[in-house]
Amino acid sequence: MEVSLFAIGVEDKCFASGTVYTPDGVQAVNEVFNSCDEVFKFMPTFATFLTVKKVGSRYDSFYLRFSDVESLKKMLSFMVGESPGYLTFIPEDLLSTLNVGIFDNRITFEPVHATVPYGLPCYFTGSIPAIITFSKDHVFINNIPVAKVTPDNRIHYCGETYTLEEPIREYVKEAISSLLACYVNLYPGELKWSDVVKLWCGVRIM
Amino acid sequence: MVWSSNYVREIISDVSLKLNLLSKWKYVYPLTEDYDAFLEYCYTGKVRSFMQLLGTYLSVMNSTKYITYDLSCIPGLADFLRLWNNYDLNGRLIYRATTTSLIDDYVRSRSGVSLAGGHDDLLSFWSVSPYTSHYFALRYIELFHGNPRDVRILVMEYDDSLCSKDWYDNFTPEYSVYSNGKLYNFGSIRYLRELEVRCYLIRTSSVKYALTYDEFNEVFKYLPKEFVYLP
Numbered sequence: 001m002e003v004s005l006f007a008i009g010v011e012d013k014c015f016a017s018g019t020v021y022t023p024d025g026v027q028a029v030n031e032v033f034n035s036c037d038e039v040f041k042f043m044p045t046f047a048t049f050l051t052v053k054k055v056g057s058r059y060d061s062f063y064l065r066f067s068d069v070e071s072l073k074k075m076l077s078f079m080v081g082e083s084p085g086y087l088t089f090i091p092e093d094l095l096s097t098l099n100v101g102i103f104d105n106r107i108t109f110e111p112v113h114a115t116v117p118y119g120l121p122c123y124f125t126g127s128i129p130a131i132i133t134f135s136k137d138h139v140f141i142n143n144i145p146v147a148k149v150t151p152d153n154r155i156h157y158c159g160e161t162y163t164l165e166e167p168i169r170e171y172v173k174e175a176i177s178s179l180l181a182c183y184v185n186l187y188p189g190e191l192k193w194s195d196v197v198k199l200w201c202g203v204r205i206m
Numbered sequence: 207m208v209w210s211s212n213y214v215r216e217i218i219s220d221v222s223l224k225l226n227l228l229s230k231w232k233y234v235y236p237l238t239e240d241y242d243a244f245l246e247y248c249y250t251g252k253v254r255s256f257m258q259l260l261g262t263y264l265s266v267m268n269s270t271k272y273i274t275y276d277l278s279c280i281p282g283l284a285d286f287l288r289l290w291n292n293y294d295l296n297g298r299l300i301y302r303a304t305t306t307s308l309i310d311d312y313v314r315s316r317s318g319v320s321l322a323g324g325h326d327d328l329l330s331f332w333s334v335s336p337y338t339s340h341y342f343a344l345r346y347i348e349l350f351h352g353n354p355r356d357v358r359i360l361v362m363e364y365d366d367s368l369c370s371k372d373w374y375d376n377f378t379p380e381y382s383v384y385s386n387g388k389l390y391n392f393g394s395i396r397y398l399r400e401l402e403v404r405c406y407l408i409r410t411s412s413v414k415y416a417l418t419y420d421e422f423n424e425v426f427k428y429l430p431k432e433f434v435y436l437p
Contacts, residue, residue, distance in 0.1 A: 006247035010236045017279045018247035028248070030278040051243070055236045056436070121249040158263055177256040181263040191273045193375070196260060200253055 002083065003120070004049035005029060009036045011055075019120060020048040021086075023074035028124040049086070063088050073098060076109045083107070122201035125194070129202045130180060132172060139172060141183040158182040169205065176203060213361060213415045217336060217425050220299040227293060227401075228335065228433045234286040235399040241280060241377075248279035261377035269322060269383050270390045275375040287375055290401070293334075295364040295371065299414070300332040300403050302360040303342035305352070309416070313360060313408040321406070324384035330408055332360075332369070334401040340426060341435045343419060359422040361415040362408070369405035374398050382406075399435055 003026055005018035014036035019026050033039055036052050051061045063086060072090070076098065079086055084102045087095060095101075101108045133140045139147040139157075147157035153164045155171065158178060164171055172179060180203065184196055221228075237244065245254040264271055275287050308314045313330045321329045333339060339359050346352040372393030380397070382404055383390040391404040417425070 004247050006240075006243050008237055008240060010233050013233060015233075015237050015281045017244050017281060028278075030248075030281050032281050051247070053240065121253060125249075159267060177252075177259050178263070180256065181260040182267075184260055185264060185267050185271070191271065192276045193257070193273055194276050196257065196273065197249060197253060197277065200256055 002049055003079075004051070005039070007033075007036055007039050007050065007052045009052065009054045014039060014052075016042075018048075019124075021075045021078055023071045025078050026120060026123075069094065069098075076100060076107070079107050080109050081106050119201065121197070125197050125201055127202035128195060128198040129204065130183065130199045132176075132179075132203065132205045134168060134172075134206075139168070139179065141179065144183060144186060146179050146182045146186075158185075172205060176205075213417060213421070214425050214428065217299065217361065218428050221336065221429055223298065224334065225430075227289065228337075230282075230286050230289060231335075231398075231401065232433055234282050237280050237283060238374075238395045238398040241283075241395050244280045248277075257377055262379065264376060265378040265381055265392065269381070269392075270385065272373055273376050290371065291373070291375070293371070295334065295369075295403070296366065298334070298364050299361055300334060300364050300369065300405075301336045301339040302330060302332040303339035303346070304330075304358055304360060305346070305356045306358055307356065309358065309360075309410060311410055313405075313410060313413065319380045319382060319404075321382045321384060324382075324406055328407050329382055329384075330405050332362075332403040332405055334371075334403060335433065336422075336426070336429065337433045337435055338400050338402075339422070341437075343422065347419070354419040357419040357422075359415075359417040359419070360413050361417065362413045364403065365405070365412065368408060368412075369403050372400075372402040372404065 003019045003021055005016055005020055007014055007016035012034065014033040016033065016039055017030045020029055020042070029042070031042070033042070039050065039052070049061065049063055051059050053059050084105060084107055087100065087107065090100070099110055130141050133143070137149050138145045139149070147155050149155050149164065149168060155162050155164050158181065180199060184191065184199065242254055245257060264273070276284050278284070302313070304313070308316065312328055314327050315330045316327065317329070317331060319329065320326065343357050343359065346357060347354050368389070370389045370391050372391045374393045374395045376392055377395055378392045380394050381392050384406055389404065389406050391402070393400070393402050
């Protein structure tokens with residue numbers, strides 16, 4: 001996913017959520033600033049895709065600039081494999097000095113210290129296991145039946161019926177959002193969105 | 207209905223008691239108008255789609271189940287929704303901008319919001335905030351070229367047996383359910399600006415004031431301007 005930050009200015013405050021590149025890696029941000037100008041000074045960030053909106057106006061999107069070359073070098077190590085769009089505001093001579101390149105429309109940079117963690121939101125939110133298993137005629141999430149498969153090659157879940165036109169495991173990969181929604185519907189007790197996002201992050205098809 | 211200048215004092219007093227809620231609301235509702243962009247930037251488009259799909263499924267399969275918004279994405283929203291969901295409206299006024307054609311023995315409405323278990327036209331849409339009525343009255347006159355003489359701003363005391371605040375946390379389409387004498391209202395988070403209360407089977411005799419457009423504007427002069435909604 002793109003490391004990106006969304007900010008809205010409301011009166012004398014600026015509300016920002018998303019992720020930013022920092023010398024220590026990618027970090028999640030959910031902050032209230034005194035003005036959207038402060039977003040640009042927030043930590044030694046660089047090249048994060050930033051969208052800023054003022055109430056009543058359209059979006060303005062751009063990339064954050066880097067603050068110093070040493071921070072930039074560290075941050076580039078987390079950006080290997082990402083879109084070259086992030087390099088928009090780095091002077092070409094600096095790119096050359098740092099030996100930053102583009103290969104197959106992706107950033108390359110040596111030496112590679114680390115890469116952006118796979119499944120970035122889940123890296124920050126954590127996960128709750130949502131283990132998907134199969135029997136001859138059912139699909140289960142955490143041992144709770146969420147879908148029934150009938151001999152006429154139909155699958156029934158969430159009160160709807162669909163025709164299976166591919167193997168059940170392939171179908172489940174495509175329909176995972178719907179099946180997980182059925183499961184959440186059966187989730188006991190108080191339901192919180194943080195649990196829902198964690199369940200999304202915890203999906204494993206066995 | 208009672209026609210009295212008491213309404214000026216009562217509405218000013220009512221708004222002053224809601225200043226804490228309104229002061230927090232004015233920073234949060236503009237964020238919810240772009241809630242999908244926030245969720246996409248925090249959790250990716252796939253998760254944002256899943257959240258919206260889940261809200262829609264819940265509205266069909268388990269229409270009175272609440273999900274609580276407790277995410278840090280969209281700064282301040284979780285705190286505000288907690289304040290809103292726990293806000294005690296007993297003894298407070300609620301407001302509705304409408305037209306004379308929708309008032310007979312009952313307060314009626316013409317809205318696309320579906321009501322399961324009741325008659326849609328007897329579900330009426332109110333707000334904790336007179337600023338919402340101001341917005342809808344203006345919209346009726348300026349956008350739809352309605353006659354100001356047809357406008358009425360209804361004011362009544364909140365009645366827990368007939369009314370309920372919108373639950374905005376679920377990210378569902380807007381709908382209501384009337385079940386076992388209780389009203390469950392789900393509002394779209396995008397319309398948090400309305401601070402909506404929906405009521406069912408409101409007899410006109412329960413309405414405290416039916417203000418004309420001019421009378422309402424006269425009151426409005428005395429209210430703080432910082433909460434006026436300007437789209």
